[in-house]
Amino acid sequence: MNISIISFTTKGAKLSKILFNRLDNYEVKCFSKKKAYEGIYYVGDSLTEWVRKEFKKHHAIIFIGACGIAVRVIAPSLKNKLVDSAVINIDENGEFVIPLLSGHYGGANELAVFIAAKIRAIPVITTATDVSDKFAIDIFAKKNNLFIGNKYGIAQVSAKVLDGQPITMSIEKGHSFFIDEHEISIKNTIIQLKKFPPTETVDVIIADSRNPFLLNNQINASLYLYPKKYVIGIGCKKGKKAHEIEQHIIKVLEQEKIDIEDCIAITSVDIKKDEEGIIEFSEKYNIPFKTYDVETLRKQKGDFEESEFVKETIGVGNVCETSALAYVNSEFFGEKNNSEIICHKVANNGVTVAIIQRDWRINIDD
Structure with missing residues (x-):
């Protein structure tokens, strides 16, 4: 992951250098709206234009300063949760680390927790499945290198999870360790695995996008996940x-x-x-x-x-x-x-x- 850190004051610049040294597993660059800081790139464009360029590169962005600044300048670049960059805000004192955007699929929540541990700050996570300690289907998709075919299906599946209901899932044959129908519990969520192809509507389908059952519209699901293969x-x-x-x-x-x-x-x-x-x-x-x-x-x-x-x-x-x-x-x-x-x-x-x-x-x- 490439990370771009933007700060606005001397105090913020010092914190950005600390992060630069502690995030050694990432490709990190530090930026500022002032020219006086050694080793920090000067941003000559407007902040909105700078953010647009960073979003185009799919770089994660860390703002050091007020949340309001971050919210205003990222707004024109927003598209959807599957393509937007991860955005995190940290106060100048380095006390709170707040993921603002793309918490799950973009990895902002995970990165925020990691950063907080590195600088002894408090991560402020607000995503519903995280605060409820529930299974998050978009994190599951990312970890398994799955492309989300219909992003609106995430909300439908997550709603059932948050309501405490089990979710049904069917995986194309030959790509899971489970062969027969099976029920498992992950993070306070029951997942009922169904045979493929399912004979009923299921919450989640995981299959090759070229699978004949999908091409012939023989499967109905709330969410379709396809392997990046x-x-x-x-x-x-x-x-x-x-x-x-x-x-x-x-x-x-x-x-x-x-x-x-x-x-x-x-x-x-x-x-x-x-x-x-x-x-x-x-x-x-x-x-x-x-x-x-x-x-x-x-x-x-x-x-x-x-x-x-x-x-x-x-x-x-x-x-x-x-x-x-x-x-x-x-x-x-x-x-x-x-x-x-x-x-x-x-x-x-x-x-x-x-x-x-x-x-x-x-x-x-x-």
Whole structure:
């Protein structure tokens, strides 16, 4: 997660530097509306315009100051809870850490609790399922790398949870440890697992968006969750622009009839970790960008189309396929891996793309 911290006073700037040093597991940048602070970026734009740019990059934002400032300047950038950036407010004394936006799916609640522990502050969490210690379906979806097909369904499921009612869930066969119908309790919430496909309307369906029962409208549910099961491997010449990379990736996805919302990661070799075009594409679509060293790529097994030039330059002849495989293989620890390359290397104008369909499994017991 990339975090941008904005402060407005000397006291706030000092706190932002403390956070910078203590959030060492994140990519953090500190900003201010004043020019006098060393190591802190000056914001020359209006705050509203600065927020718009940060939202476009899907960066989490921490405001140090009054909540009112944050509320006013983020308002024009708001779209919906599934795409809005996580926003947190901290008072200048560092006593309270308040997640204002995207508490669950954007991760603001979890980040607020983490920050509070780092600076010995009090996290102020107001999300209904959290304060009631109930199961939150959007957190469950995020942890399981699921794309939410209909965001209005979250409210319907959460309403039942908050009323103390059980919720019903059906998971596509082969992707859960539960085979038969089963009932479990998570965070004071009863979840009744139903066979797939369900013969009745259920609260939650988890299935591949291409599942024939879904395509034929044979399943009724309040909320549809789809696995993000595709990994996009990328190789490119240095300095390729984001629009060139995007154009090629989108074309390949369209040819394979894959929605970009179903993609879980973008991968490449580690010498591309600072490639601005890939980073910009990753931020635009809010898909994590992962890189791997050459030795890891060499260990991947498969029949790859290699480039002698690339091999001589960096030490491995195929980046897009091997990096995507590296991502998939890192997820499995002794389990059977049914993932496969569904689109081998496709090159165009200095950009290579490959797509791997990863096996997916739902963890429902935590």
